[in-house]
Amino acid sequence: MRLSAKPIISYCNVNNYSFGNQWIVRAGDPNTLYFQILDIDQAVNVNNTSNFGVFTGITPVNPSAGLRYMLGIGSQNQPYGITVTFPSLDNSKTIVATAVQADANDSSIWKVSLSSLQSPGGGNVQFAIMEGSVVRRFSVMNMIGVDDPTNDGSC
Amino acid sequence: MGTDFPQTKGYGTAAYPVHMIADSNLFKRVEPMLTPEQLRSRFLKGIPLWFSNGDTFSDDELKDRIYLAGNQVELDLKTTLVKGQRQDKLPFKSEDYKAYIHLTAPQGPILSIEQLAIVSADKNIIFEIPPTWIETSNFEKRIINVIPLLAAYGVNSVQGAVGNAGIAFLSVMDGLNWVPAYWQIKYTSGLSNKEGLIPTNVNELIGCVAAIDLLSMIAATFIHTSQSQSQDGISQSSSGPGPRIYQLRIEELQAKRLKIEAQLRTIFSNRFIMGNF
Numbered sequence: 001m002r003l004s005a006k007p008i009i010s011y012c013n014v015n016n017y018s019f020g021n022q023w024i025v026r027a028g029d030p031n032t033l034y035f036q037i038l039d040i041d042q043a044v045n046v047n048n049t050s051n052f053g054v055f056t057g058i059t060p061v062n063p064s065a066g067l068r069y070m071l072g073i074g075s076q077n078q079p080y081g082i083t084v085t086f087p088s089l090d091n092s093k094t095i096v097a098t099a100v101q102a103d104a105n106d107s108s109i110w111k112v113s114l115s116s117l118q119s120p121g122g123g124n125v126q127f128a129i130m131e132g133s134v135v136r137r138f139s140v141m142n143m144i145g146v147d148d149p150t151n152d153g154s155c
Numbered sequence: 156m157g158t159d160f161p162q163t164k165g166y167g168t169a170a171y172p173v174h175m176i177a178d179s180n181l182f183k184r185v186e187p188m189l190t191p192e193q194l195r196s197r198f199l200k201g202i203p204l205w206f207s208n209g210d211t212f213s214d215d216e217l218k219d220r221i222y223l224a225g226n227q228v229e230l231d232l233k234t235t236l237v238k239g240q241r242q243d244k245l246p247f248k249s250e251d252y253k254a255y256i257h258l259t260a261p262q263g264p265i266l267s268i269e270q271l272a273i274v275s276a277d278k279n280i281i282f283e284i285p286p287t288w289i290e291t292s293n294f295e296k297r298i299i300n301v302i303p304l305l306a307a308y309g310v311n312s313v314q315g316a317v318g319n320a321g322i323a324f325l326s327v328m329d330g331l332n333w334v335p336a337y338w339q340i341k342y343t344s345g346l347s348n349k350e351g352l353i354p355t356n357v358n359e360l361i362g363c364v365a366a367i368d369l370l371s372m373i374a375a376t377f378i379h380t381s382q383s384q385s386q387d388g389i390s391q392s393s394s395g396p397g398p399r400i401y402q403l404r405i406e407e408l409q410a411k412r413l414k415i416e417a418q419l420r421t422i423f424s425n426r427f428i429m430g431n432f
Contacts, residue, residue, distance in 0.1 A: 021191050021214050065215050088350055089238055089343065090160065122187045122351020123237060141222055145187030146351040153178030154169035155185040155347040155354065 002041050003069055005127055005140050008034035014106040023144045027119040033144075034102055034111045037082075037129065038066035068108040071101075077131040084112045084127055086120035086144070095120050122146040163343075165267035166291040170347050171354040173264075173295045173422055185352045188225070188236075189361050191217035197359075198366035198408070202401070206376050212369065224365035228357065231416055234423065236353050238266055238345030244274065247337035255290070256301035262344045263297030264423045270341035271299065280339075295423060299340065346423075356415055363412040370401040370408075 009020030011034040025031045043066050072080035082099035095118050099110040114120065125143040129136045169175040172184060191214045195204075205211040212220075229235055243261050251257040258271075268291070272283040290300035347353050377400045383392035396402070 021218065022187075024187070065213075089240060093350070120351075121349075142188050142190075142218065144351070145190065147187065148349060148352060153172075153180055153182060153184050154175040155171055155349045155352040 001039050003129060003136050004038050004040045004066060004138055005035045006038055006065055007143055008036060014103045014109060025146055027146050027148045028116055030116045031114045032111050036109050037069045039069040040066035042067035071107040071131060080131045082110050082127060082129050084125060086125055088121045120144060120146060160269055162286055163267045163269050164286045164289055164291055166294055170264055170266055184355055186355050186358060187351055188353060189221050189358045194221060194362055194365055198362045220365045220369060221361060224361045227364050228361050232419055234263060235345045237347060237350060238343050240343045242341045244336040245338045247334035249332040258299040258338060260297045260340060260342060264344060265294035265297055266343045266345060266348055268342045272339050273337060274339035360412060360415045363408045367405050367408050370405050374398050374401045
């Protein structure tokens, strides 16, 4: 089982949300970032393999990135929690945030809240998932893009 | 990941546009890393991203292509897109020493320097150049100079001198022309001072590389240059470019890629044009 996370860009409730490829935030804004934990070893292939293609004008359905993974299922997986790290070359700018379950009914969807003083660097985001005595770590490539409204003409 | 910087010195300007200290914010020249949506809208508009057997490119696969293209661009430009800290040892060359310790770092552009020291092969710091002496204004060209002239205005101590141990090393400056590993530099290099933001033109270069690969993969599956069918005296035929379907677009992207690469190299390194006059 290899876990990963997929960014959610608009979240209303567990039955109403949409995925994105990336969180896009503005440096200096307070942000609440939602994500869903996935088991990428259980990618559900819903692709139609019946040989239709470029001449039919039908776009094949993308395979999903993985089956959602619910944390804390079973007594051996208690307690559980997620730590999210926004890395930086400079230790003083690395942000480590504790994620909170977005809804008590779905332990696959979590959120982290960043204050206006916490400005992450864009790029990869690292996750540590604790279940019982087990810790699973992974990094999601280029999961966050950060606009810098204070000086976006140069870097 | 992560490094503490007990001391660091940069020039204090942007990595890109080079040496910019302020701008009007009316025009954007940097942005976060290319996304799959941007890759499609900027480079692959109108191109069907699926194959005749039903295979397709998902967003995750496009992300993977961007990741591969980003690594390719790092190799092409001989730098890193985001900043990283490096440690290198450079040779002692007498002619460079006479030119205010004119050192050229293997990687650039340099964003900041954390250490410049004479370090022995057993990794002892013999002599550490005071940060105040290090000239930083040519960092974008990978050049480090040491100008100790300000000593006359009050610098009266040198950090890191290890007793008499340095004498042998310092004496080589008089007697030898070349020592293969003499100066140790610890520095931060990359194309951006701000993590997560890269120059827009670099993003365009990444997009060109990714789009060329994608178009090449898709075009290879167009195996027929002509097709015809007939039945009971009625026939229909069609012909097309076959696997060369996107050749023109690929060539245009390739030309654009080479042009951006050359322009970025001009900004971030020294290009010498030599000839007989």
